[in-house]
Amino acid sequence: MNSVIETILNHRSIRKYEDKPLSEEQIQTIVESAQAASTSSYIQAYSIIGVKDKETKRKLAQLAGNQPYVETNGHFFVFCADFHRHDVIAEMEKKDLSTALESTEQFMVAIIDVALAAQNATLAAESMGLGACYIGGLRNELEEVSKLLKLPHHVIPLFGLTVGHPAGITDKKPRLPFKHVYHEETYEPNDEQTKKELTAYNEEISAYYNERTNGKRQDTWTGQMAEMLSNPKRMYMKEFVEKQGFNKK
Template identity: 55%
Template sequence: MNEVIETILAHRSIRKFIDKPLSEDIVTTLVKCAQSASTSSYQQVCTIIGIEDREKKEKLAELAGNQSYVADNGYFFVFCIDYNRHKIAAEMKETEIKETIESTEAFIVGSVDAALAAQNLSVAAESLGLGIVYIGGIRNSLKEVSDLLGCPEHVLPLFGVAVGYPDAEPGKKPRLPIQAVFHKDSYQSKEETENLLKQYENKTSEYYTKRTGGKRTEGWVTQITASMGTPKRTYMKDFVQSKGLNRL
């Protein structure tokens, strides 16, 4: 294996950082790495908003569910779907692209572009010895987040990424068996999936039991079915459409 692969395989989320900001050079390098990610049809639908203002970071931490590491990190990035640029480009050429922007396909393209950019940034950060954690919690109060960041129509914040110098060494959570996520030639049978999930339930139960000294013993199957028992952020469809996205 090379260093890139070793960095990717060593990933774990960091939720405690040393009180040390990232330098401007590092921030710029990370954003350039994000920009270098693949983008569908050269559309470049992602915009990254860097949060440097302490009060805004603290407000975002509150809106994300009082997650302290949203405020206490080396730098906080918010990744957005952004078709505002494309709308302006169309106006410059006196062209109408409203229906394309509002399509479900465009929403998927923008979401994928943002995710690819964020993962490039994350791998680059970890290669520099930094730690990262994704923050989906900003979608708890997305209108407030959008207003706070001044996002116009056709711009939708999707998630944040906190980056910084680690002040913790959490254990690496075991992933699903590769056979559960990598199917050859066709989707695997229900029986195969059930067998793999039973093995994974036992493995993750052992992980949590050891990590918490027996305070938590549930495995992944138990954990995930409980957390998904009630839909979350059910306002999202209406809000996304109010931003002029995913209407068609």
């Protein structure tokens, strides 16, 4: 196994950091790594905001659901889908690009672009001995986050990424079985088979929690998913992204 695959397979979300900032060189390497990812038709539909300021981090931590590691880390990155610069291009090149830029297709393109870049950033950080954690909680209050970061129209934060010197190691949570995720030639669902596989996976997950909590937790994966998804969250999102000029047509 080479060191790239080792780094990839060794990934775990780190939620506790030393209070020690990243160096400028580390920040630059992480952002340049992000930029090296593939981008759909060269569109480069993202911007990254780096937050060092303690007060801004504190506010972001509150907005993201009081996660302390959003406040205490080495650096906080906010990954944004960005078509603002393409609005500027429309002006420069005197062309109407609004139909494409407001389409669901380009909304998907921008999200994919951002996530590919972010995963490069994460792996670059991890390869330097740093830890990282994606912060989806940033989407709790995107209106407030956008104001705080002074984002223009046509830019939306998709998630945060805490990076820092780890102050504790987390366990890796077992993933869905390989055959459940990977299909050859065709998908062809077989729901009865799926249920059997999920039941077996539930047992694995229950044992995982049981062992790590001295029997206090025995959740199943399907139970966790059903609980989480029966309480829909961030239902303002459709209206919000449309207002910001995405996913309209």
